[in-house]
Amino acid sequence: MKFKKTLxxxxxxxxxxxxxxxxxxxxxxxxxxxxxxxxxxxxxxxxELSEFNYSKNIVYGKNSYSFTWETxxxxxxxxxxxxxxxxxxxxxxYERYGWGPDDVSRGYSFSKLSPEEILxxxxxxxxxxxPTVSKNIEIDEDSLFxxxxxETARATINRVSEGVPVKGQSGSIAINKDTxxxxxxxxDWVLGAGFPAKDKAIxxxxxxxxxxxxxxxxxxxxxxxxxxxxETTPHLVYRQTDFxxxxxxxxxxxxFEGSYFNYYGDSDDDVTVEEDADMEAGATVxxxxxxxxxxxxxxxxxxxxxRAEDALAKLVEMDIFHMGDNPAVSSSYTxxxxxxxxxxxxxxxxxxxxxxYVAEDKITGETVEKEKDVTISGSFYINAENGEIMNFYSxxxxxxxxxxxxxxxxxxxxxxxxxxxxxxxxxxKTDDIGISYSRTNKDGTPYKGAKVTGADLFSYRYAYDIPxxxxxxxxxxxxxGKITSYNMNYMGIDYPAPExxxxxxxxxxxxxEQVDYSLQHRLAIKENxxxxxxxxxxxxxxxxxxxxxxLTNYNGTEVIKQTKGGYTDLEGSKxxxxxxxxxVYNITLMDENGRLNEDEYITREEFSNLASRIGxxxxxxxxxxxVLTRQFAAKILTSDILSEECAELxxxxxxxxxDVKDNNKYVGYIAVAVAKGVMKEAEAGKFCPSKKVTRGxxxxxxxxxxx
Numbered sequence: 225m226k227f228k229k230t231l232x233x234x235x236x237x238x239x240x241x242x243x244x245x246x247x248x249x250x251x252x253x254x255x256x257x258x259x260x261x262x263x264x265x266x267x268x269x270x271x272e273l274s275e276f277n278y279s280k281n282i283v284y285g286k287n288s289y290s291f292t293w294e295t296x297x298x299x300x301x302x303x304x305x306x307x308x309x310x311x312x313x314x315x316x317x318y319e320r321y322g323w324g325p326d327d328v329s330r331g332y333s334f335s336k337l338s339p340e341e342i343l344x345x346x347x348x349x350x351x352x353x354x355p356t357v358s359k360n361i362e363i364d365e366d367s368l369f370x371x372x373x374x375e376t377a378r379a380t381i382n383r384v385s386e387g388v389p390v391k392g393q394s395g396s397i398a399i400n401k402d403t404x405x406x407x408x409x410x411x412d413w414v415l416g417a418g419f420p421a422k423d424k425a426i427x428x429x430x431x432x433x434x435x436x437x438x439x440x441x442x443x444x445x446x447x448x449x450x451x452x453x454x455e456t457t458p459h460l461v462y463r464q465t466d467f468x469x470x471x472x473x474x475x476x477x478x479x480f481e482g483s484y485f486n487y488y489g490d491s492d493d494d495v496t497v498e499e500d501a502d503m504e505a506g507a508t509v510x511x512x513x514x515x516x517x518x519x520x521x522x523x524x525x526x527x528x529x530x531r532a533e534d535a536l537a538k539l540v541e542m543d544i545f546h547m548g549d550n551p552a553v554s555s556s557y558t559x560x561x562x563x564x565x566x567x568x569x570x571x572x573x574x575x576x577x578x579x580x581y582v583a584e585d586k587i588t589g590e591t592v593e594k595e596k597d598v599t600i601s602g603s604f605y606i607n608a609e610n611g612e613i614m615n616f617y618s619x620x621x622x623x624x625x626x627x628x629x630x631x632x633x634x635x636x637x638x639x640x641x642x643x644x645x646x647x648x649x650x651x652x653k654t655d656d657i658g659i660s661y662s663r664t665n666k667d668g669t670p671y672k673g674a675k676v677t678g679a680d681l682f683s684y685r686y687a688y689d690i691p692x693x694x695x696x697x698x699x700x701x702x703x704x705g706k707i708t709s710y711n712m713n714y715m716g717i718d719y720p721a722p723e724x725x726x727x728x729x730x731x732x733x734x735x736x737e738q739v740d741y742s743l744q745h746r747l748a749i750k751e752n753x754x755x756x757x758x759x760x761x762x763x764x765x766x767x768x769x770x771x772x773x774x775l776t777n778y779n780g781t782e783v784i785k786q787t788k789g790g791y792t793d794l795e796g797s798k799x800x801x802x803x804x805x806x807x808v809y810n811i812t813l814m815d816e817n818g819r820l821n822e823d824e825y826i827t828r829e830e831f832s833n834l835a836s837r838i839g840x841x842x843x844x845x846x847x848x849x850x851v852l853t854r855q856f857a858a859k860i861l862t863s864d865i866l867s868e869e870c871a872e873l874x875x876x877x878x879x880x881x882x883d884v885k886d887n888n889k890y891v892g893y894i895a896v897a898v899a900k901g902v903m904k905e906a907e908a909g910k911f912c913p914s915k916k917v918t919r920g921x922x923x924x925x926x927x928x929x930x931x
Contacts, residue, residue, distance in 0.1 A: 259289040285752025318409040332838040335401035345404035377401040385419040390745040425472040431760035436732040446780035447694040459780025462731040464766040469759035529608040532556035546706035548575025548600040569608040615711040626675040633679035652683040725770040734773035792818035799920040822920030855890040855913035858897040881911040
């Protein structure tokens, strides 16, 4: 790593002079000259990067300058480039990259520098790049990721003030894991932000008391689904209803709007659809094909299901949906729903109506009647056995007049809920109705004479007068009183009675025992003015199991606290050091609950996925669910350099072990694995080829290869 001393004015001028062939001072404003000076005082630019370019942008109302140095490709086969961006005195971006004709793929390996040394080098680079503000930049040590397949070590960095993190002001730094040289750096930095002093904040206990007093809780039922067991489990949890923070200066709930640093890119990918040339071709009847009993049962059932055209006609007959006068089925799809234990049908439809209107002829000036085609499109989802409508959605069309009032809209929505949800409607609260108007006052009330443009009903299902957040009823109607959107998600779950549950006070207590509740700065920009606030913020929103008091996810499943490396079962494990070191390189072997399960056997597919992380690619054709043996592990770990045809050639490979015969079809893989040091004997003079491999042993194999 090279550290440049502060340049004297004369030396700075001489450095600028080297670029005079590309850009002169006359072309640069004084602010850009100053920015370039700051950059070149901190970053050494090799002489071979002789090509120079720059750009100027306005970011958050402040000047931002970007500079690029690169090699002249007319003079060298190698290419190298340095990009950097600076705002004020703060470098916000740096990247150095390149390539050449002699580039070769590097192998998979651990880093030469230890994690501690890497973090130290990163700290030095932060001090070099931004000496004036580096004390306000923290490295998230837990985020350190060291690649085994490239030269990169990367970590997240955050802006802080007196050690308090600033939300939205984060980025990353990457260095060479062997040499410590800087590869890239990026950190958003808003200029002109002043933050309240940390010693002005109320205590954490005062903030906790304020949170508990001012944040309302509600009991809700949630559900989680176990894909392996195919089971839905209900949960009863306490959750907060207000997701604001506590102002660290006043103890009041903050209405601060937060940072505005969310950017969303647009996607405009073209999708090509290839159609079958023989769409009408069907299976040959009585062509020697035999159907199973299950197949026959399904085929017979098919004949009793509702047809899409009949379902559409039924919806038209009901005259409550926004569909147009002559809708037709565009497509339909019927399938058996395992959860609902019945056949369900998706139907798409479209309606093209002719609309007449009066307009002035541009040539004659006469008033004439004209017509245009208006399309209404939509879809619905029904029970194909009994016709029950589960959802409906439509869009398009025109409206000639306003036909509903606030009072009539409420009556219509309740009527539609009874019609479509039937006896299930009683389990929803159908009086929770919203009205939309053509014009409203600043306080949201309707403007005098405003028309009703639509209305909506939304309600969760209720059990024991507690909302069930996995089941809901939703209806939207337009200004003509027709349904444009309907959805009922009803699973009929039996929820546990709210008996012997925690009180709200007890729930708050359990919550703060399990979360990190600490200070955080918030930052926002309005009209190029910077606004900041200091708040107390928890690392997780409040979801607490009402029976056990354990911290949960939004769906009620327990939050599993993970140890370093993500594992939850490494205490006392003989594989702990190996597992944690591999985890630094993002190589892990854990189940959905973070367990290694070190003594359980690993399958071929699981091991091949693990081995692929270090470049040993083996594609299971069959038998991926079989338990891995040592001889098959040798095959997976060497198949990238040894084909099956070569490995199984008779007489080519000699077995180095007494329990592996020369005609064993795995002998080639075993010989190469041992020669490379990938695997070794299991016992004295023996390989134990058929011995099953545990998950812990699998991790050790991967570790040995890298080490």
